[in-house]
Amino acid sequence: MLKIIFIFLFSLGLSACDDYDSPKPQHAVASAHPIATQAGIDILNQGGNAFDAAVAVSATLAVVEPYSSGMGGGGFWLLHLANDQSDVMIDGREVAPQKAHRDMYLDQSGNVIPKLSIDGPLSAGIPGQPAALAHISKKYGKLSLQEVLAPAIKAAQQGFKVSKYYQTMAGFRLQALQASPAAAEIFLEDNKVPAIGYTIKQPDLANTLIALAEQGAAGFYKGKVAGALVTGTQTAGGIWSLKDLADYKIATRKPIVGQFGEFKVTSVAPPSSGGIALVTMLNILEDRKWSTLGLVDRKHLIIESMRRAYRDRAMYLGDSDFVSVPVARLTSKAYAKQLAVDIDMSKMTPSNRLPGLDVEAKGNHTTHFSIIDRLGNRVAATLSVNYPFGSCFVPPGTGVLLNDEMDDFSAKPGKPNAYGLVGAKANEIQPGKRMLSSMSPTFIESDDKLAILGTPGGSRIITMVLHSILNVVDGKSAVEVVTAPRFHHQYLPDEVQYEEGSFSAEEANVLVLRGHRLRNLKSGYGNMQLVIVDKKTKQTTAASDPRGEGLAIVE
Ligand code: GLY
Numbered sequence: 001m002l003k004i005i006f007i008f009l010f011s012l013g014l015s016a017c018d019d020y021d022s023p024k025p026q027h028a029v030a031s032a033h034p035i036a037t038q039a040g041i042d043i044l045n046q047g048g049n050a051f052d053a054a055v056a057v058s059a060t061l062a063v064v065e066p067y068s069s070g071m072g073g074g075g076f077w078l079l080h081l082a083n084d085q086s087d088v089m090i091d092g093r094e095v096a097p098q099k100a101h102r103d104m105y106l107d108q109s110g111n112v113i114p115k116l117s118i119d120g121p122l123s124a125g126i127p128g129q130p131a132a133l134a135h136i137s138k139k140y141g142k143l144s145l146q147e148v149l150a151p152a153i154k155a156a157q158q159g160f161k162v163s164k165y166y167q168t169m170a171g172f173r174l175q176a177l178q179a180s181p182a183a184a185e186i187f188l189e190d191n192k193v194p195a196i197g198y199t200i201k202q203p204d205l206a207n208t209l210i211a212l213a214e215q216g217a218a219g220f221y222k223g224k225v226a227g228a229l230v231t232g233t234q235t236a237g238g239i240w241s242l243k244d245l246a247d248y249k250i251a252t253r254k255p256i257v258g259q260f261g262e263f264k265v266t267s268v269a270p271p272s273s274g275g276i277a278l279v280t281m282l283n284i285l286e287d288r289k290w291s292t293l294g295l296v297d298r299k300h301l302i303i304e305s306m307r308r309a310y311r312d313r314a315m316y317l318g319d320s321d322f323v324s325v326p327v328a329r330l331t332s333k334a335y336a337k338q339l340a341v342d343i344d345m346s347k348m349t350p351s352n353r354l355p356g357l358d359v360e361a362k363g364n365h366t367t368h369f370s371i372i373d374r375l376g377n378r379v380a381a382t383l384s385v386n387y388p389f390g391s392c393f394v395p396p397g398t399g400v401l402l403n404d405e406m407d408d409f410s411a412k413p414g415k416p417n418a419y420g421l422v423g424a425k426a427n428e429i430q431p432g433k434r435m436l437s438s439m440s441p442t443f444i445e446s447d448d449k450l451a452i453l454g455t456p457g458g459s460r461i462i463t464m465v466l467h468s469i470l471n472v473v474d475g476k477s478a479v480e481v482v483t484a485p486r487f488h489h490q491y492l493p494d495e496v497q498y499e500e501g502s503f504s505a506e507e508a509n510v511l512v513l514r515g516h517r518l519r520n521l522k523s524g525y526g527n528m529q530l531v532i533v534d535k536k537t538k539q540t541t542a543a544s545d546p547r548g549e550g551l552a553i554v555e
Contacts, residue, residue: 025376026540029053030529030552031369032068032456035160036060037544037551039151040371043143050377051079051140052148055133057369058383059152059209062129063202064160066187066401067169067388068367068456071208071220073403074128075383076268077136078255078441082376087266087443091251092132093434094125094405099239102429105411112411119176121238123391123404125435129383130212130220131250138216149213156206156399159199165549166200167193169365169388176392180236183394183401205399221245225398232395233402247432251321258282258331260444261291263473267442267465269327270320273313274440276330277462280309282469283336288343290470296507297345300514302470303489303496304343306463310491311354318426319434325426348515351494365389366439366456370531372540378531380441382454382461408435440465444472448535453481455528455545460497463488464526472532478543478552482528495519 027050029040039060040053048056054077062070069075077090103110105117117123137145162170170177170193177183184191186205189198211219219225226245233240256275258265260282267275284305290298312330320327329335342349366384384405385391391404409429427436438461441454451472455464464486471481487498495517503511508518527548533540544550 025374025538026554027371027373028531028540028542028552028554029057029369029371030531030542030544030550031057031061032367032527032529032544032548032550033061033064034549034551035064035155036369037553039155040369041553041555042151043148044373046143046147048143048148049141049375050371050373050379051136052143053371053373054079054369054379054381055137055141055145055148056151057371058129058133058381059149060155061367061369061383063152063155063205065367066200067166067173068365068385069129069383070385070390070401070403071130071205071212072124072127072400073383073385073390074125074405075132075381076272076437076439076441077132077379077381078266078268078443079136079140080266080376080378080443081140087255089253089255089268090132090136091253091271091434092128093271093437094128094403095248096406096409096429096431096433096435097126097240097244098431099241100406100429100431103412104429110412117407117409117411118387118391118404119179119393120391121233121236121240121393121395121402123406124233124238124240124393124402125405126240126244126248127400127403128248128250131217131248134212134217135250145216146213149209153206153209153213156202156209159201162194162196162198162200163549164196167196170194173387173389173392177389180393182232182396183389183392186394186399187389187401202399204397208399221248228397229395229400232398233393236393256327256331260286260469261473262446263444263469264446265442265444265469267440270317270325270436271434272437272439273317274438274442274462274465276317276325276327277309277313278440278442278466278469279331280312280336280339281305281466283331283333284308284340284343285470287333287337287340296510299487299503299507300345300348300511300516301343302466303487303511303516304349305340306466306489307349307351307491308339308354309462310459310489311351314491316426318436322430322433323426346514350515351491354491366458366461368441368454368456368527368529370452370454370529370542372452372531372533378443378450378452380443380452380454382439382441382456384437384439384456405435408437438462442469444469450533450535452531453528455526457526459490460486460488460525463490464528468528468530478530478532478541481532482530482543482545486526497521499524
């Protein structure tokens, strides 16, 4: 049965897995790369739990999907511990180095200097992923860090094959990669985009991972690796210091929790905007009795809820260790009622009628995976180096591709930066501060069902997770959920961005008559990785977004 479904789905270009015959608990991994998914499944089959598998998958994605996440980046790991049914968020987000300052990307006239926050070592925050992996392994895992990092070390030593997708990403960032000799040596072939099938080997990264495996976080943040990271960044004009690395700490945070009908929704807290925005949108939909509406009215209401939640994102959200974020208010049902009060079902609300700031979609690159083990431990993790291949800068001898997550700060609070991004004071640059994120690893759970989900996609991450929650609640299968067409509104620009198939011709006409400006993106976006468990039948299903090249395995 299993095999038949696999063959059928692969013929559709989908990766998904259902084992309808099995009544016993199953484990499942869905990730953006087959080698990473297999690494997670192998660790589970070696007796590891979901947290061991999460470390293995994170580290392997760092090797085989270098354009999405990495040891030079960061992320959020949302964990569910089956033994006491608790949830915890591990915040391994990058922080601004001590020499960072509010105006570091501005010229003397106060204008944003193009690309400074995107390419090269000045764009890199202090990475959080190595510390997060060491912490998750030590505190929650059953196997040793050496055992769980072994698949990633092997992948780095033996190499992986360049795919069409890799080519697209490398082509997009070719010039920036060429500017870093160490990056070009690893990720290009003769300084050009590699041919399909070319093998990318990363011996320096393998050695960095070995140092992490043997010494824990100190293997990365202190000693030889830290020395090479700092020398490499400073030589190329960066501002990292040994103290920045030695001082890096992960944060353990209480997740954001909401209730949508019978489903408990658990997602990530600041410095991600995801959990708060999701709960705000769901509360608005519930207040306006979303499920009783016809299809076009539902879509109109979803757009209006997105508009309002993203206005709040721009206005209020930043690192809650530095600025006061009104979490309880923004996630309350009473506040959603207040936000929903001016939603007119016969016409859209122009965004410029809502007080606030300008924000723009970004072409971020990021990754997500979802895992459950047979005991019911779960992990939803979204990890990033920001733009494809991050800063495109590798400090020589480390194999570590640095992030360009500093671009997630507001380069100039209140004014658009070179990429049209605008934010509030809450997200301005300060030393040691975490930049605002949209990454939204999420669990939803009712008495009957649970789902583990998330996706990359920059500012569209949150609305993709919203669509998937609504589709799971609606009873759609894992494959249907990851395949469903998506649309997005983020307050400003005041337009609905959509994938082909999101609206029927009739729905599009109605939405336009209500004043919505519809923009067909003419291409797909996102890479949702989803696991669903039917708690009554104990059947587990999982699916990896057909827009990507990932793989889901249930067994
Ligand atoms: N860099 C992507 C995000 O954190 O939203």
